Amino acid sequence: MPTSLPSAALLTGQHAYDIVFPQSIKEELSGLCSLRVDGVTPPDLALHADALRGVEFLFTSWGAPKLDAANLNLMPKLRAVFYAAGSIKAIVTDEFWSRDIPICSAWAANAVPVTEFTFAQIILGLKQVHRFSAVIRSARAKAWPEHYEGVGAFGTTVGLVSLGQIGRRVAGMLKQLEVKVLAYDPFCPPHVAKELGVTLVSLEEVFARSRVVSLHAPWLKETENLITGALLESMPLGGTFINTARGAIVNEPEMIAVLQKRHDLNAVLDVTWPEPAAADSPLYDLPNVFLTPHIAGSEQGECARMARYMIDEFHRYLHGEPLLWSVTREAAARMA
Structure with missing residues (x-):
């Protein structure tokens, strides 16, 4: 593992920030990487332009920023995305796939x-x-x-x-x-x-x-x-x-x-x-x-499992091990 911590951003909607990434998970994440941005996704990601410029890894979940050209250009050093939720359809774009950036999803945890x-x-x-x-x-x-x-x-x-x-x-x-x-x-x-x-x-x-x-x-x-x-x-x-x-x-x-x-x-x-x-x-x-009101999937305390999966995946990435939950463009198209 490198001597200096890799730089990362944690950006989600408010609900996910509170229940997918509880304090214990945030503390663990902070021990693995330097969180240049840690908070709720703003309406305009450019508000964090200076901090995002050095970000290598993006941790996110429900309420994630759209991975379009404008937002990706704010993170020119981005190496991988760890999505602590299920389907990634709502956030990926053609521009994202063209950049060959790995994206991992906690769909199996859900x-x-x-x-x-x-x-x-x-x-x-x-x-x-x-x-x-x-x-x-x-x-x-x-x-x-x-x-x-x-x-x-x-x-x-x-x-x-x-x-x-x-x-x-x-x-x-x-x-x-x-x-x-x-x-x-x-x-x-x-x-x-x-x-x-x-x-x-x-x-x-x-x-x-x-x-x-x-x-x-x-x-x-x-x-x-x-x-x-x-x-x-x-x-x-x-x-x-x-x-x-x-x-x-x-x-x-x-x-x-x-x-x-x-x-x-x-x-x-x-x-x-x-x-x-x-x-x-x-x-x-x-x-x-x-x-029932769409409660079969992760609810409340169950949601932190999705972050757990992505932290474990981040460990594998840092150690050069095969990723378990990487999602290809073809697989994403078949997701719910």
Whole structure:
């Protein structure tokens, strides 16, 4: 390691500055590099022009400065960017990619809480837990929903749509249960699916055979409205659909129509489109819809994990070790 500390900048939105980089993380970062700029991203980055001129490394997160020509020109010595959050789509530009500056993302750290949330909802879905609250409140007594058969994890089938970082993690956790796992992912190599204990099938088969289906596809132009009403309609009685990905991947009007007709189906929606759902959306009134406000990913104390990943990555960079979380232009295009 060099005798003098490398120069760096920490620039994020206020929310990220407080929870992604808590004081303990900031102190550790200060021991690894000389923070020439340490604060909230200003509307005009040129306010820090003098300090940024010598910056070699940029640490950032939600509320990051746009990596366009104007801002990059303020950091002519920039050697690498460490983004303590998930998708980098909102900050990278053609100009950034043309400069061949490495960028690392904590997308894998953010996948951890999404996986945990999903696994919990799958188990609850297999027990049809989400349906009980309305039924018991209505009966004001011990009661069970209709089509309460074949419940539980033993010998049942769970479906996953996409085997990216989160889908693969969920598949790994499902090995704890005695379930069969089906997955749709046209890009997943067969040997990877085999290692995960997953059977690759068509999208239609995932929905028709699975008691619980969890969506993990990225939001791309090609995936918009991928999940149709017909797919949801084909689910077994008492089925549960979980969406922790993006609302636009689901044809929401068709989903609502199916849920209005199929009261036995349940939808666990951490995301909607638009987000939040419009005030007059039927999603708020349907008893078989379980809504959460996009909390599956890193929240509060979980957020510091993302900074932890980027500090560890910075260590690897300084020691000339292979980077684990470097993102290429091609990979960034496939991110949610």
